[in-house]
Amino acid sequence: MxxxxxxxxxxxxxxxxxxxxxxxxxxxxxxxxxxxxxxxxxxxxxxxxxxxxxxxxxxxxxFIPGHPGLLLREVAPPPPPAQLVVQQAASHQSDVWLVDSREGQYEIYSNGLRLETAGTVAYLPRAWRRIMRPSLAQSELRADPIGIIYHTTESHIAPFDPDHTARLKRVGQWLIDYLRKERSYHYLIDRFGRVHRIVRESDAAGHAGRSVWADDSSVYINLNHEFLGVAFESATQSGDQPSDSVTSAQIRSARALTEMLRARYRISTVNCVTHAQVSVNPLNHRIGNHTDWASNFPFLELGLPDNYELPVAALEIFGFGYDQDFVTATGGRLWKGLLLTEERVRQAASAEGVSVMPYRARLKEKYRKQLAELPASGESKEKAI
Ligand SMILES: [Zn+2]
Incomplete structure (x- = not known):
């Protein structure tokens, strides 16, 4: 049907x-x-x-002449939302430091964060090149992470109650073993809020796949090297309904982990985003290839501004589109970011004296050129979870 x-x-x-x-x-x-x-x-x-x-x-x-065509098209761009502005919270981040550790067992930090480090695996040493804005020229080689991408594991979720404690622990351990085998994510936050290091921070991990993001100074393409991957043992829920698959313990731990990583690597709040905000499909040139955390991400509870309101970099810089499936997966908060981006694209096209369609065609060509210039870095650059 x-x-x-x-x-x-x-x-x-x-x-x-x-x-x-x-x-x-x-x-x-x-x-x-x-x-x-x-x-x-x-x-x-x-x-x-x-x-x-x-x-x-x-x-x-x-086949009606002049009919706009009925193949699944991108949602019609709305008119300018003049009242929309990007609001960034103060980005001051106080220091968080290591206060105790035991090699291969745990690390404890000054903000109460405890990392379980037994079984941490290595992968590919992190190495990526900055792509400058607006020239898109490639610049220096970097080995430090520039941001955090939040995921859900989309795995089987046992009911969160005392009667299911044994099952919750068993399922959680299976998941950790699987993720370490696959070299997926840097951190997993299990249902009890325990934070497990999966891949060591000095290495890339498979998590972002084909993806695009940008801040004021740089553009990032295929983000496994550029961004740390933090996954909640959870399952995505579409729309604006609050997720019941994330526990309050997970949110507390995610906040402490975010504070530590931001302090350690001086990560800007604009580079703390969800997989759904960065994932792209180059084959059909649409965003939302992965839709984990397309809605309901607890940015504010993690001490971050509501980054769903940020412009979507793949749309603004490389002319990607989105379809109804993506809109269905998102909630109203992410729509603000989409609308802001649509307006920016319209203004940029107008400044160049062309309509939106040929302007976007130029942006798509820029993306293809950037992809061709990316150094071949093997599986790690494209692997996604
Ligand atoms: Zn993901």
């Missing part, structure tokens, strides 16, 4: 886009788009004649 649902949705698309353009408030517009494009379930038995007529009409619409 799925293909029928898609046909019906595509039939309604011009009407939906027309109505969306009439909504001045950007958040209301995205909310409407999201609601309108989730087509109600079809009844189990749809009369065959109705299906034939519907599919025939949809097929005919595809």
């Amino acid at each position: 799925e293909h029928v649902r898609r046909w019906l949705l595509r039939l309604r698309e011009p009407w939906i886009n027309w109505r969306a353009r009439r909504l001045a408030d950007p958040v209301r517009r995205l909310r409407y788009l999201r609601r309108a494009t989730v087509f109600p379930p079809l009844p189990n038995r749809v009369p065959k004649l109705l299906l034939v007529l519907t599919c025939t009409a949809a097929g005919a619409a595809l």
